Amino acid sequence: MRRFLIASTIALTLSGCSSLGGGGGFGSGYSLVRPRARPVGDGSMIVFPQQAWNRQSQVIFDDIRQVEDWTQNGPVLDSLSFVSGLKDGKSIVRQSRKADQQVPRFRSSMTAPEVAAMLETFYRTRAGTVDFKTIALAPRPFLGTSGFQLDFDHLDGDELWRRGRAVGTVVNGRLYLILLDAARSHYFGAELPEFETVVNSARIRA
Numbered sequence: 001m002r003r004f005l006i007a008s009t010i011a012l013t014l015s016g017c018s019s020l021g022g023g024g025g026f027g028s029g030y031s032l033v034r035p036r037a038r039p040v041g042d043g044s045m046i047v048f049p050q051q052a053w054n055r056q057s058q059v060i061f062d063d064i065r066q067v068e069d070w071t072q073n074g075p076v077l078d079s080l081s082f083v084s085g086l087k088d089g090k091s092i093v094r095q096s097r098k099a100d101q102q103v104p105r106f107r108s109s110m111t112a113p114e115v116a117a118m119l120e121t122f123y124r125t126r127a128g129t130v131d132f133k134t135i136a137l138a139p140r141p142f143l144g145t146s147g148f149q150l151d152f153d154h155l156d157g158d159e160l161w162r163r164g165r166a167v168g169t170v171v172n173g174r175l176y177l178i179l180l181d182a183a184r185s186h187y188f189g190a191e192l193p194e195f196e197t198v199v200n201s202a203r204i205r206a
Helices: 112-126 187-201
Strands: 030-033 038-040 045-047 053-056 067-071 078-086 129-142 145-156 161-171 174-183
Touching: 045 078, 078 187, 112 129, 112 145, 112 161, 112 174, 129 161, 161 187, 174 187
Parallel strands: none
Antiparallel strands: 030 053, 038 045, 053 067, 067 078, 078 174, 129 145, 145 161, 161 174
């Protein structure tokens, strides 16, 4: 994504919405994701969407192999992002070591609040977010472990409020996370049932 799938906001630099095309999604920058079991990110996590999506050829996390981004109506309106098997010491976004503002690297010892803080920093420093509000952070089972759920709102430079939900966990020292980010006014609520279906279907590939 011109900015990251884990969120509509994160991808504000992408082009606007388009209609689904036959078999090819939005166009050359997208590929159609059919409703069937599919490995995501580095392939270590499998999900089973019930609706068709469009996979963005450039991920919001700047082609990090463990990150994959989908959208239905264009990343400005809705975005579904996957982080699968991110290793200790790795980042969810490519960044220069000389950059003044750094997104923290993932550490396998991170707690849920620390992962949430990492995501907030990403939004503030790389996604153009001017106001970020955590709604709730609570335990939630995910991938057979004691994971977490983060709910948040954020306002970006285009003056559109967006809402996000991230469900994640750390398995064998690696981060697994699924994130929905969409315009708060309509698209978040419309996509939430499918997000929950995808989260509940997620499995670590044997």
